[in-house]
Amino acid sequence: MTSTVPVTGVPAWIVLGRTVAGAAVAYLDPGGMEQRRHEVAASELADWIAHAEAEWAPRWVWHDTPQWYPALLAHGVRIARCHDLRLCHVILRASALVDPHAPVRTAAGWDAAPHVTLEAAAPTLFDFEGPADAAKGPPADLDDALAEFTRQRDAIAGGAEPGRLRLLTAAESAGALVAAEMQAAGLPWDAAAHDRILTETLGERGTGGQPANLAASAARVRAALGDPTASLDSQPKLLRALHRVGVLVESTSRWELAEQRHPVIEPLLEYKKLSRLLSANGWAWLAEWVDDGRFRPVFVPGGVVTGRWASSGGGALQLPRQLREAVRADPGFTLVVADVAQLEPRVLAAMSGDLTLAGAARDRDLYAGIVESGAVATRSEAKIAILGAMYGATTGESGRLVPRLRRTYPRAMGLVDDAARTGEDGGLVSTWLGRTCPPPSEVWAEAQSRASEADATGADETRARRWARDRGRFTRNFVVQGTAAEWALAWLADLRTRLDAIPPVPAERSAPRSGPVFARRPHLAFFLHDEVIVHTPVEHAEAAAQAVKDAADTAGRILFGDFPMDFRLDVRTAITAFKD
DNA sequence: TCATTTAGCGCG
DNA sequence: AAAGCGCGCTAAATGA
Incomplete structure (x- = not known):
């Protein structure tokens, strides 16, 4: 182990980079100045990190949490804090709180997808395989990590709201640790209980064919259709079969079917429910995803x-x-x-500073509070209205109720309405801590400018308006969902x-x-x-x-x-x- | 034949 | 029959 050389002061950060033999590490003081660096062999890395964690409790800086942490966890080593360069890069390069010319926005290689693995703890994770491995994920080299870390620190410190971005990058990085830890620990899963639920719901599994209850409901559907060979799993064929017996639906979705009155509907809805359970979370899922009592x-x-x-x-x-x-x-x-x-509505109240909505939520069900305020009559109306406001509903019951919320909660509704307007105009919106939505696509922008030209057709204008409203609903929801x-x-x-x-x-x-x-x-x-x-x-x-x-x-x-x-x-x- | 798209439904 | 956001997954249909 090479850890015992004294350093000047306790390192605030330790930056890790991969080498063919293991890792290269650099110690940074609280001001970000490099104090020293050295290498650690792969075989000693977990022990060394455990030692350094106990000694200095640094914030570990690494390129991609899934490429470091699972192996540490498998070795019984846990860390308290990290800075995930890849995740933070994605936030900072897009954030409206970062200077438009900050170098972090144009740094190459850091937009790579995470290098995730289905193995909770692949033993080979510390065996760096050179360029082939480096091709996956963001840059893994120490110098790349140091350079990107400097860019990110500068972007945060030089931005409009350093405090918010520090919180956001710290929280995002903590999330990366939690995700790796949850994958390592797993969700305790009782396969016998799952099997029992499947058997009770779907029926006993016969030899090869469908489980009994599923087969029975299929038979009832076919009887009601008067077609013993009707195909129930093919949307076009099922649709034609329904039309033949006079069920004139346009799709085979549950919602549309539920409105029809015909003997085929009840067994068909049951068949779809059972069939869904079998294909999505049936015995095959259990065999593939649950191992030794863990999902x-x-x-x-x-x-x-x-x-x-x-x-x-x-x-x-x-x-x-x-x-x-x-x-x-x-x-x-x-x-x-x-x-x-x-x-989400609580977050909306807080971020908009809407004391009236906050008051409705205090010490009680928020929807009950809205009813008490008199804005709407029932809890279910309150819920539909709030969801409609956050999602941008314009029609139906939801669209009808939203204006009443606007009168009662002008600040909260003003925030989402502003976000929608900004989005419709092609602008950017940000969450409370500074995560910023993507800019409109080129196709979107092209459609908008096309519609404003003198020779634009009615179709051009209709499409542009529809796309604008689509984007408005997205940005409207972005600020709330993202802050939540x-x-x-x-x-x-x-x-x-x-x-x-x-x-x-x-x-x-x-x-x-x-x-x-x-x-x-x-x-x-x-x-x-x-x-x-x-x-x-x-x-x-x-x-x-x-x-x-x-x-x-x-x-x-x-x-x-x-x-x-x-x-x-x-x-x-x-x-x-x-x-x- | 293989790859991509669509319909539908599960979750918040 | 989805009004109204964000996802992942499966099976069948469709495209190449």
């Missing part, structure tokens, strides 16, 4: 343009509520399941720190399938936009639940200071994640 999806932080996470493989973000019962804690453990009540994602990141980051402060349980009480880092302590197991699942030893369940609540309070203060908005949580502690 380990790949979370992709920043994968959505608004800053929300995406996922890859297993449909982690679309697990049907029906299957939540299969999420089951290990023996001696339990789950703390928490979701935020009406996160920032709140959620702050929540996650603070929760992660709080959980880490809870003492581990004795080794004999461990949950070994959660991996060496999380076997003996509460840990995040799942995150979905405004919801978390913590897997915790039973004796720490209360502390974990409290941490979830405290972290929500902290997130609110970090983003919105003293603005009087509480982010209410629904917190449940149970062996399974079953809901309702």
Whole structure:
């Protein structure tokens, strides 16, 4: 190990770069000045990082979290803080809070996709394979990392709102750590419970054919169609079969079918429901995605343009509520399941400084508060109206209700209306912390200028207007959805720190399938936009639940200071994640 | 034959 | 029959 040479002062950052033999590391002082650098062999890297983490607790700077952290976790090494250059680059290069000429905007190579792997801990991750490996993901070299880190620090410090961008880049990077940790720990999944749900719903699996209940509903559909060989899985064929019996729908979607009155409708809707469960989350899914009691999806932080996470493989973000019962804690453990009540409207109230809407949300269901204000008559109307305001509804019940909100909550509605107008005009909008939406595509801009020319046709104008409104709805929602994602990141980051402060349980009480880092302590197991699942030893369940609540309070203060908005949580502690 | 697009539905 | 945002995934249809 080469770590014992004294340095002048404690390094604030340690930048990592890959070499053929392992890693090159550079120590930076708080001002960003390089103090020294050296190399660490691949075989010693995990131990060295653990040592440096304990000694200095630096913020680790690396090119791409999925290329460093999973292997560390597999070696039992956890770090507290990092700066993910790739993720932060994506934010900074597009941010309206960064100077238009900042070098970070034009740095080459840093727009690469993350180099994610389905393996939670590929043992080969530290075996750098030279150019072939470097071709994937952003630049992995130490000098590239140092240069990009300098560009990013300059972009933040020289920007309009350094504080916000510092928060955002720190939160985004913390999210990268959480994502890797959740993949490593996995979501505890009871395959037997899943199988039981499938069998109860779909029926027994025969030899080769469809499960019994699915086959039975298929038979009922075919009987109602008077066609024993009707194809139910082909949209065009099903549509023709429906037309033949007088069901004159234009599509085979559930919503349109549900409006029809015909004996085929009820069994067909059931068939579609069962068929969906079988193909999306049936026995094949179970065999492919659940291994040794864990579902380990790949979370992709920043994968959505608004800053929300995406996922890859297993449909982690679309697990049907029906299957939540299969999420089951290990023996001696339990789950703390928490979701935020009406996160997006609360965020909208806070970011617009709308005290009236904040008042409606205080200490109660936000929709109930809106009803009390008299703006609308029922909770369901309040919900439809708020969603319509945030999504840009113009017609139907939602479109009709939105103007009433405008009168009662002019500041909140003004914020989303402004965002929509900016987007329609081709402008950029930003979240609270400075994530900025992409500029309009060239095709979009071309269509707008075409429509304003003297010889524009009616079709040109219609198309331009439609595209403008489409973009307006996107930017309208971007500011709210994106700021909600920032709140959620702050929540996650603070929760992660709080959980880490809870003492581990004795080794004999461990949950070994959660991996060496999380076997003996509460840990995040799942995150979905405004919801978390913590897997915790039973004796720490209360502390974990409290941490979830405290972290929500902290997130609110970090983003919105003293603005009087509480982010209410629904917190449940149970062996399974079953809901309702 | 293989690759890409579409319809539909799951989640927030 | 989706009004109204953001996604991922599957199976079938369609295109090359």
